[in-house]
Amino acid sequence: MSAVANIPPQFEIVDRPLDTQMTISMGPQHPSTHGVLRLELVLDGEMVVKATPDIGYLHTGMEKLFEYRKYQQGIVITDRMDYLNPLGNNLAYVMAVEKLLQIEIPERAQTIRVMMCELQRIASHLVWLGTHALDIGAMTVFFYTFREREKIMNLIEAASGGRLTPSYFRVGGLMMDLPAGFERRVQQFQNDFPKAVDEFHTLVTGNRIFQKRTQGVGYISAEDAIDWGLSGPILRGSGVELDVRRANPYTSYETYDFEIPVEHDGDVWARYLVRMREMRESHKIVQQAVSRLKPGPVKADAPKVVLPDREAMKTHMDALIHHFLLVAEGVDVPPGEVYHPIEASKGELGVYIKSTGGPKPARVHFRGPSFVNLSALPHMSRGCMVADIVAIIGSLDIVLGEIDR
Amino acid sequence: MSEPQQPDNSIRPEVKDQQTPSQIAAALQRQHPEWVSEVIEALGEATIIVPRERIAEVCEWLKTSPDHEFNFLSDVCGFDRGPEEEPRFEVNYHLFSTTKHHRLRLKVLLNEEDVHVPTVTGVWRTANWHERETYDLFGVIFDGHPDLRRILLPDDWQGHALRKDFPLRGYEPYSLT
Numbered sequence A: 001m002s003a004v005a006n007i008p009p010q011f012e013i014v015d016r017p018l019d020t021q022m023t024i025s026m027g028p029q030h031p032s033t034h035g036v037l038r039l040e041l042v043l044d045g046e047m048v049v050k051a052t053p054d055i056g057y058l059h060t061g062m063e064k065l066f067e068y069r070k071y072q073q074g075i076v077i078t079d080r081m082d083y084l085n086p087l088g089n090n091l092a093y094v095m096a097v098e099k100l101l102q103i104e105i106p107e108r109a110q111t112i113r114v115m116m117c118e119l120q121r122i123a124s125h126l127v128w129l130g131t132h133a134l135d136i137g138a139m140t141v142f143f144y145t146f147r148e149r150e151k152i153m154n155l156i157e158a159a160s161g162g163r164l165t166p167s168y169f170r171v172g173g174l175m176m177d178l179p180a181g182f183e184r185r186v187q188q189f190q191n192d193f194p195k196a197v198d199e200f201h202t203l204v205t206g207n208r209i210f211q212k213r214t215q216g217v218g219y220i221s222a223e224d225a226i227d228w229g230l231s232g233p234i235l236r237g238s239g240v241e242l243d244v245r246r247a248n249p250y251t252s253y254e255t256y257d258f259e260i261p262v263e264h265d266g267d268v269w270a271r272y273l274v275r276m277r278e279m280r281e282s283h284k285i286v287q288q289a290v291s292r293l294k295p296g297p298v299k300a301d302a303p304k305v306v307l308p309d310r311e312a313m314k315t316h317m318d319a320l321i322h323h324f325l326l327v328a329e330g331v332d333v334p335p336g337e338v339y340h341p342i343e344a345s346k347g348e349l350g351v352y353i354k355s356t357g358g359p360k361p362a363r364v365h366f367r368g369p370s371f372v373n374l375s376a377l378p379h380m381s382r383g384c385m386v387a388d389i390v391a392i393i394g395s396l397d398i399v400l401g402e403i404d405r
Numbered sequence B: 001m002s003e004p005q006q007p008d009n010s011i012r013p014e015v016k017d018q019q020t021p022s023q024i025a026a027a028l029q030r031q032h033p034e035w036v037s038e039v040i041e042a043l044g045e046a047t048i049i050v051p052r053e054r055i056a057e058v059c060e061w062l063k064t065s066p067d068h069e070f071n072f073l074s075d076v077c078g079f080d081r082g083p084e085e086e087p088r089f090e091v092n093y094h095l096f097s098t099t100k101h102h103r104l105r106l107k108v109l110l111n112e113e114d115v116h117v118p119t120v121t122g123v124w125r126t127a128n129w130h131e132r133e134t135y136d137l138f139g140v141i142f143d144g145h146p147d148l149r150r151i152l153l154p155d156d157w158q159g160h161a162l163r164k165d166f167p168l169r170g171y172e173p174y175s176l177t
Helices: A062-066 A071-079 A086-101 A107-136 A140-160 A182-205 A208-214 A222-227 A233-237 A268-292 A310-315 A317-328 A369-375 A386-396 A400-404 B021-031 B052-064 B127-138
Strands: A021-026 A038-044 A047-054 A336-344 A347-355 A363-367 B038-042 B045-049 B072-080 B089-096 B103-110 B116-118 B141-143
Touching: A038 A386, A047 A386, A062 A071, A062 A363, A071 A086, A086 A107, A086 A336, A086 A347, A086 A363, A107 A140, A107 A182, A107 A208, A107 A268, A107 A386, A140 A182, A182 A268, A208 A268, A208 A386, A222 A233, A233 A268, A233 A347, A268 A386, A310 A317, A336 B045, A336 B072, A336 B089, A336 B103, A347 A369, A347 B072, A347 B089, A363 A369, A363 B072, A369 A386, A369 A400, A369 B127, B021 B038, B021 B045, B021 B103, B052 B089, B052 B103, B052 B116, B072 B127, B103 B116, B127 B141
Parallel strands: B045 B103, B116 B141
Antiparallel strands: A021 A038, A038 A047, A336 A347, A347 A363, B038 B045, B072 B089, B089 B103
């Protein structure tokens, strides 16, 4: 019995000289847990016997909020889930609603969606690279990646007005067309970016410390990766060639020419290589999308779903009525249910929407890739060192906003 | 760089050896009619409503059957139709095949008095956290689950937050202290 009566039994200090195991709590304020994640580590000396993630510190009840908001209002909630890949979240959500409404969006809007999503994927991977290297001890990389990311953030800001919370994609198309001269700015970024990736390779790839810290660490086999539901770069790092953009194409991804990078080692190093190659592939897709941009409408011709043109609203009676009804009452979505998966920067992002009719959804559920990828951490971290945990979490590329929702 | 092709606006083009959702549903109905309560096809997706006690068997069969190979569980999520509805709860299983790239949704319906479903953690280990989340937010109990604890909300939380009769702001202000 402890001397103080109100100490719970698990916190009692017991002197057991032969029992070398120790339980420590890593987080929720640990800098390398990328947010507020707590790991309960059972250690035997420096060795991890068991790592149990404890999540929920950022839970804000977003899925409950959706049920009390109109479909259009839900878009801004999606921005705040995976805050490093908000355009991907927007895309998954609006495409699910578009599927329920069965509307087609114009070609230019699709091309812009592809272009912006791939830019966002590069930005997300840049944050991953910077923080992953920072966790392992290479601080300089962070400054170089954030310099490049800033250029993408400026592009997203120019298009949508927001940096981290763009809400650029709307049901039926885009918020508005790209600003004048946007293609030129994207082209400028495109011209500089391959040199930047070369720079990252010079900084990190040949670094012997980085290689020692990542090779053979956090191994997961292809069968286990599928069994644990892993997706995205982690699954491809285990040798499974799977990409939702190829498997179930959306937004005309089937017409783009790109490769799916695959590595077979299944460790932190393999995931690093996959993401580095993915940045080049995304760069390729952006280039193709820019060359396809042709003038045209960016909103579907569906007056009961899409807000009318500002000018038309001022001169046409029916546009004014539609605008008023859309804002005041929302979109009447027919009953039904859809699950729409996309390839977000971290893996398969699926949106399940159940509609029972009317302007508000009955249920919106997000299958966050980070949520599923983190659940395999206990499997990957058995028998590794405490310092390896930091490398493994970095390679999972988790965002707690999406895990806790 | 190659000349870009003309974009195809179809959202879901055909992939080789991929089965349409209706083909999968028909095959299941033909081979195991007792496993299928109802098939709903809408918006290019098929939903198979499965008797509650059969769900683990159906999942195991769909995973191992060479025609389907649903080796990847994308998602499990619950839905509350409302306190006055009977059956009240739905549990949706979104299946995917990493080899054939087709998808399927299985659905289980539950009454409010008896919210028990057999777990599918024995079929796919990824079901562990999905089922914990569904338990946490809807109160659906997965029989045989190895570690059925709350996952997003604190352990001492009262009620299940995504049920329709749970108020948006909770019953009382929550404090961690």
